[in-house]
Amino acid sequence: MKSLSWTVEIRARVNARLQAFFAEKRRIVSRLAPPSCELIDEIADLTLRGGKRLRPITLFVGFRSASPEGDPEDTLEASIALELLQTYLLIHDDWMDQDERRRNGPTIHAKLEKIRGNKHLGGCLSVVAGDLACGYAWEAINQAPFRQERKREALQEFATMHQDIVLGQHLDLISHQEIERMYDLKSGSYTVRGPLKLGAILGDATREQLEILNDLSRPIGIAFQLRDDLLSAFGKGEKLGKPVGNDLRAGKHTLLVSEAMKLMSAGQKRAFERVLGNKEATDDDVAQALGLLVDCGAKQTIEQRIGALSQEARQRISESPLSPQGVALLLQLIDLMLARDY
Amino acid sequence: MKSLSWTVEIRARVNARLQAFFAEKRRIVSRLAPPSCELIDEIADLTLRGGKRLRPITLFVGFRSASPEGDPEDTLEASIALELLQTYLLIHDDWMDQDERRRNGPTIHAKLEKIRGNKHLGGCLSVVAGDLACGYAWEAINQAPFRQERKREALQEFATMHQDIVLGQHLDLISHQEIERMYDLKSGSYTVRGPLKLGAILGDATREQLEILNDLSRPIGIAFQLRDDLLSAFGKGEKLGKPVGNDLRAGKHTLLVSEAMKLMSAGQKRAFERVLGNKEATDDDVAQALGLLVDCGAKQTIEQRIGALSQEARQRISESPLSPQGVALLLQLIDLMLARDY
Numbered sequence: 001m002k003s004l005s006w007t008v009e010i011r012a013r014v015n016a017r018l019q020a021f022f023a024e025k026r027r028i029v030s031r032l033a034p035p036s037c038e039l040i041d042e043i044a045d046l047t048l049r050g051g052k053r054l055r056p057i058t059l060f061v062g063f064r065s066a067s068p069e070g071d072p073e074d075t076l077e078a079s080i081a082l083e084l085l086q087t088y089l090l091i092h093d094d095w096m097d098q099d100e101r102r103r104n105g106p107t108i109h110a111k112l113e114k115i116r117g118n119k120h121l122g123g124c125l126s127v128v129a130g131d132l133a134c135g136y137a138w139e140a141i142n143q144a145p146f147r148q149e150r151k152r153e154a155l156q157e158f159a160t161m162h163q164d165i166v167l168g169q170h171l172d173l174i175s176h177q178e179i180e181r182m183y184d185l186k187s188g189s190y191t192v193r194g195p196l197k198l199g200a201i202l203g204d205a206t207r208e209q210l211e212i213l214n215d216l217s218r219p220i221g222i223a224f225q226l227r228d229d230l231l232s233a234f235g236k237g238e239k240l241g242k243p244v245g246n247d248l249r250a251g252k253h254t255l256l257v258s259e260a261m262k263l264m265s266a267g268q269k270r271a272f273e274r275v276l277g278n279k280e281a282t283d284d285d286v287a288q289a290l291g292l293l294v295d296c297g298a299k300q301t302i303e304q305r306i307g308a309l310s311q312e313a314r315q316r317i318s319e320s321p322l323s324p325q326g327v328a329l330l331l332q333l334i335d336l337m338l339a340r341d342y
Numbered sequence: 343m344k345s346l347s348w349t350v351e352i353r354a355r356v357n358a359r360l361q362a363f364f365a366e367k368r369r370i371v372s373r374l375a376p377p378s379c380e381l382i383d384e385i386a387d388l389t390l391r392g393g394k395r396l397r398p399i400t401l402f403v404g405f406r407s408a409s410p411e412g413d414p415e416d417t418l419e420a421s422i423a424l425e426l427l428q429t430y431l432l433i434h435d436d437w438m439d440q441d442e443r444r445r446n447g448p449t450i451h452a453k454l455e456k457i458r459g460n461k462h463l464g465g466c467l468s469v470v471a472g473d474l475a476c477g478y479a480w481e482a483i484n485q486a487p488f489r490q491e492r493k494r495e496a497l498q499e500f501a502t503m504h505q506d507i508v509l510g511q512h513l514d515l516i517s518h519q520e521i522e523r524m525y526d527l528k529s530g531s532y533t534v535r536g537p538l539k540l541g542a543i544l545g546d547a548t549r550e551q552l553e554i555l556n557d558l559s560r561p562i563g564i565a566f567q568l569r570d571d572l573l574s575a576f577g578k579g580e581k582l583g584k585p586v587g588n589d590l591r592a593g594k595h596t597l598l599v600s601e602a603m604k605l606m607s608a609g610q611k612r613a614f615e616r617v618l619g620n621k622e623a624t625d626d627d628v629a630q631a632l633g634l635l636v637d638c639g640a641k642q643t644i645e646q647r648i649g650a651l652s653q654e655a656r657q658r659i660s661e662s663p664l665s666p667q668g669v670a671l672l673l674q675l676i677d678l679m680l681a682r683d684y
Contacts, residue, residue, distance in 0.1 A: 033512070035516060035518055036513065096469070120440075123465075125512070128512050131511075132508045142494060142498060166474045167371065167378045167381075170378045171375055174377060
């Protein structure tokens with residue numbers, strides 16, 4: 001991901017604030033329930049050992065779209081709320097997907113299963129760790145400096161985001177066929193829509209500005225998830241923080257796979273399905289399946305879809321009455337989110 | 343549980359409001375993510391098919407302690423927030439404990455495992471259902487009519503309660519030795535402390551009133567959980583909504599069991615340990631183990647502890663400068679919570 005100077009600054013401030021938050025929580029819990037420091041340490045480690053802070057960056061863009069002059073400090077508590085919410089979701093998702101690696105380290109359930117020597121207990125402890133991170137996220141958003149008369153609206157936005165993600169996760173679990181709808185709910189909601197709108201409310205946005213940001217969020221959010229799918233398939237493991245090919249081995253229900261199923265010849269399909277959902281597939285098998293995704297044109301189709309969604313978003317931005325500073329940052333944000341390299 | 347007329351009224355109002363809440367959510371989700379109505383139906387069914395609404399009743403007592411004249415309507419949104427939070431916790435706890443019955447019906451994970459024919463997927467869907475109920479709880483508490491200048495304080499109380507329960511659940515999972523501390527965190531927090539304080543803040547309580555309610559909550563909360571342990575062991579299954587003896591079969595780490603271990607003779611212990619944690623124990627085995635809990639004096643010890651905690655709470659109430667109406671209701675609440683019959 002490109003490192004624009006303003007994004008570097010946001011990352012540094014958010015990381016420092018997260019560190020202070022966890023230190024304070026550790027202080028409280030070491031008096032209240034000493035053994036539970038185990039949970040905080042896991043949450044803190046996962047949160048701080050990686051993460052691009054994309055959601056705080058997006059929140060800042062929403063803030064600037066409404067308030068070109070506002071103090072960036074005002075975005076800090078809401079930013080850590082988004083990161084804590086993401087930690088909660090990652091912990092629960094990783095357990096659900098039974099993924100073992102995240103941000104170049106073991107997932108929490110994988111680690112705790114090993115330490116406790118008990119698979120179910122490890123799963124329980126990871127669900128509890130996620131629940132605690134969720135409680136922390138809500139505490140942080142409640143501390144954000146929204147204007148008193150807009151606080152209910154802002155927290156409703158956070159609640160809607162929380163609920164939408166869960167609905168999206170549900171659709172994902174049951175392999176629902178409307179994949180773009182699932183992407184909008186599961187990924188778009190808390191990567192783009194929620195952060196943009198929460199930032200805008202912090203900047204005391206007008207109804208009209210909020211509506212524009214809301215409408216922009218769908219194409220950007222879906223395109224972001226499509227880029228993520230491509231990175232998960234064709235990216236580099238170290239940069240990704242988890243093994244490449246996992247989505248294929250897990251038989252994950254991505255638009256990339258769904259397109260491939262429409263485009264592949266019967267022979268290609270047979271070869272591909274030997275890898276899809278096959279946890280024992282070797283790296284060579286995965287490489288061959290990835291080749292098929294390119295050959296059949298599915299990768300290109302997804303690239304084109306990302307291009308079209310990105311174009312749709314850019315068009316809406318250029319026609320909007322947002323501040324020039326907001327427009328410029330939104331265009332940079334789209335680059336940041338959609339032009340991530342492999 | 344006794345049915346005082348004011349508690350009957352609260353139950354009716356809370357049930358009606360919950361019904362309306364779920365109907366509205368179903369309407370939204372049937373457009374947004376139709377298959378996810380499955381989750382709402384499960385959450386609504388579990389929430390509405392039972393539950394004593396003890397937490398709304400407790401919240402009302404906190405409200406009256408601070409505001410003898412306030413409109414009871416003002417407590418409604420916070421009341422359903424507490425019920426939704428409880429649903430969230432029950433769903434996650436039941437999955438963690440692998441319990442099959444709750445409120446005279448199947449637990450959500452047990453039902454979904456069966457429907458999907460997949461144990462892990464059933465577990466995932468129940469965790470997701472809990473997460474959704476959690477998002478609903480936070481939405482409801484945000485809608486409660488706290489005074490603008492006390493909203494941050496109120497929501498911090500809700501966040502603290504959310505986090506304390508999770509810490510208590512963690513101590514429970516790892517069988518921590520300080521059982522009363524675990525009870526205070528896991529059960530006292532959201533059965534007594536949180537509801538009393540949230541109600542009091544809705545009634546615009548003074549610092550001093552909040553402090554008294556806070557201090558009262560520890561003895562009442564612990565005694566409530568001890569009574570619950572006795573009911574789980576010696577109660578009637580239908581009234582309980584789940585099979586009697588499950589705590590014993592699950593080897594649950596209650597104060598009752600912990601006291602028994604100190605009081606039993608070596609012979610009694612051997613007989614008792616054949617049942618404790620033995621999922622295959624017959625009803626006769628369980629009945630014999632329950633007899634041992636009586637014979638060794640552990641049941642009586644717990645009854646005495648409940649008496650002492652109840653006495654401590656009554657003493658604090660009688661010395662407090664709460665409104666006479668608040669004092670009267672608090673004393674009724676203690677009866678309601680601690681004198682539940684088998």
